[in-house]
Amino acid sequence: xxxxxxxxxxxxxxxxxxxxQRPANAIKELIExxxxxxxxxxxxxxxxxxxxxxSIEDDGCGIAMEDLPLAGVRFATSKLQEYTDLxxxxxxxxxxxxxxxxxxxxxLTITSKPASQQVAYKLSFDGGKANGEAIPSAGxxxxxxxxxxLFHNMxxxxxxxxxxxTFAKIADVIRAxxxxxxxxxxxxxxxxxxxxxxxxxxxxxxxxxxxxTFSKEVSxxxxxxxxxxxxxxxxxxxxxxxxxxxxxxxxxxxxxxNRLIESKQIKQxxxxxxxxxxxxxxxxxxYINITMPGRNIDVNVHPTKxxxxxxxxxxxxxxxxxxxxxxxIPTKTDRxxxxxx
Ligand code: ADP
Ligand code: MG
Numbered sequence: 223x224x225x226x227x228x229x230x231x232x233x234x235x236x237x238x239x240x241x242x243q244r245p246a247n248a249i250k251e252l253i254e255x256x257x258x259x260x261x262x263x264x265x266x267x268x269x270x271x272x273x274x275x276x277s278i279e280d281d282g283c284g285i286a287m288e289d290l291p292l293a294g295v296r297f298a299t300s301k302l303q304e305y306t307d308l309x310x311x312x313x314x315x316x317x318x319x320x321x322x323x324x325x326x327x328x329x330l331t332i333t334s335k336p337a338s339q340q341v342a343y344k345l346s347f348d349g350g351k352a353n354g355e356a357i358p359s360a361g362x363x364x365x366x367x368x369x370x371x372l373f374h375n376m377x378x379x380x381x382x383x384x385x386x387x388t389f390a391k392i393a394d395v396i397r398a399x400x401x402x403x404x405x406x407x408x409x410x411x412x413x414x415x416x417x418x419x420x421x422x423x424x425x426x427x428x429x430x431x432x433x434x435t436f437s438k439e440v441s442x443x444x445x446x447x448x449x450x451x452x453x454x455x456x457x458x459x460x461x462x463x464x465x466x467x468x469x470x471x472x473x474x475x476x477x478x479x480n481r482l483i484e485s486k487q488i489k490q491x492x493x494x495x496x497x498x499x500x501x502x503x504x505x506x507x508x509y510i511n512i513t514m515p516g517r518n519i520d521v522n523v524h525p526t527k528x529x530x531x532x533x534x535x536x537x538x539x540x541x542x543x544x545x546x547x548x549x550x551i552p553t554k555t556d557r558x559x560x561x562x563x
Contacts, residue, residue, distance in 0.1 A: 234296065234350055235375075238326035241319055244383065245272025245372055246391035248328075250482065251320035252367050253399055256280035259365065263407040263423075264399075269414050271385030272392055273372050281364040284336035287343040290356045293332055294347035296322035321367075322350045328372040334365040389419075396420045397435045398475045398482050401509060404428045432461070432509075436473070440507045443467035447545040449512060454534045458512035460542060465496075465550055468504035475509040479519060484528045491539050492546070499550050510542065 228236075242248045249266060256264045259282025269275040285293050289300070299318030324330050325347035335342035342361025346353045373380040393410060400408040400422035410420040425431045433441035443466050449458040463469065474492060476483050488510065496506045518533040532538070 231349070234322075234326050237296075237319075238323035239376065239379075241323040242327050242372070244391060245276055245388050246395050248272075248320070248324050248369065248372070249276060249278065249392055250395050251324075252278045253395070254481075255320065255367075256282050256365070257403065257406070259283045261364065261406070265409050265411070266392070266396060267411045267413055268389060268392060271383070271388035272369075273380065273383060273385055273388060275368070275370050275413070276372075276392070277366060277368040279364065279366045281362070284339070284363060284365055285332065285334040286336055287339060287356055290332060290334065290343055290345045291352045294321045294325045294330055294345075294350065294352060296350050321347070324369055324372075325350055327376060328374065329370040331368045331370075332365065333359050333361045333368075335361045335363050337363045393419050395482070398477075400435050401428060401431050401475060402477045402480070402482070402511065404431055428461070436507065439467060440469070440473075444507075445549045447549055449510070449538075449541055449545060451534075451537065451541055454537060455515045455518070456512060456534070456538060456541070457514075458510070460511070460545060461509040462492075462546060462549075463507045465499040467507065468501060469507055470505060472505040473507040477509075477511045478530060478532065479513055479516065479521075481521065481530070482528075483530050487535070487539060488542065491543055495543060495546050495550065512538065514538075 241251070245268070249272065253264060253266075256278065259280060261280035261282035263281050265279045267275075267277045267279075296319060321330065321332070326349055329346065329348060331344060331346040333342050333344040341358045343356040344359035344361070345356040373383075389412065396408055396410045397420055400406075400420060404422075404425075404427065407423045408420060409418060409423060411418050420435055422431050422435060425434060429441050429444065432444065440463060443463045444461050445464050446459060446461050449460055450456065472489075472493070474489055476485055476488060492506070492508055500506065514532060514534075520531045
């Protein structure tokens, strides 16, 4: 076959498929947009695990009527101007890709009202393009993003997903954000079951949020420690269950510079630490929150931004290990001692 250039439409669809692998990725991006917009409350609703519909409503700064047409266009952002800005980026977004990508794989509607505007405006997008012009609409201050029929044009993906699984992943993301952003109010409502699944509304502290979004068993067995290494500018904390807690599923929430990330290395380290402390088949619950200088971390490794690379990684892993060992050993001894008459 001769070499041919792919059409822009195919290129966009491939790129979009990478950013939006499942509803949970899209919702994570939209939550980050709401946080970037200064929202205090973020309400998420889903139908059929987000595959038929999901929406996210915030009370952030909103998008002005004249900016609406650009919001769903690829590489259009209000957050990054120069490549050099990337290392100092204070916001989550920077690629201007999330909304456009979503519109390539689902039907996207944005309704938004900055406080300075009299009414909200609504505009829908498909394939990275606005459908006509924004029209006035009822709406509160803030932004409502609705996505319908995700993957309607990707038959394989639509069929291969199980709504219960896609929903579970959405709930995982929202629990993680509720815990990390303890001052923000999150809720997740499952329309097809008429059920609120996660709610962190006006809870006083992180421990209570852990109790309400996970369980009392987790929150009452939590140990905490600071993670600080001044020389490399690392600061943070770790919350982890003691050896008394025996969970069924390993829960690991990692935030670096306020981004929810995944790390195989950290996962392995923690698993091996607990191997010595937990009975077989028991799993821990761990939340790690680390901040480091922006220049030491590369968030541009992967389109979903779930993988990041950072400097001094080995040193940070050692710090985590040291702190956990220090606290877990005494709880282990306590337990053994308590059975001795
Ligand atoms: P990025 O976040 O990388 O800039 P997005 O496609 O996620 O790209 O969003 C495009 C633009 O739309 C943002 O730069 C922002 O100006 C605006 N926007 C998106 N979501 C919101 C929101 N919830 N509140 C206010 N503005 C938003
Ligand atoms: Mg964004």
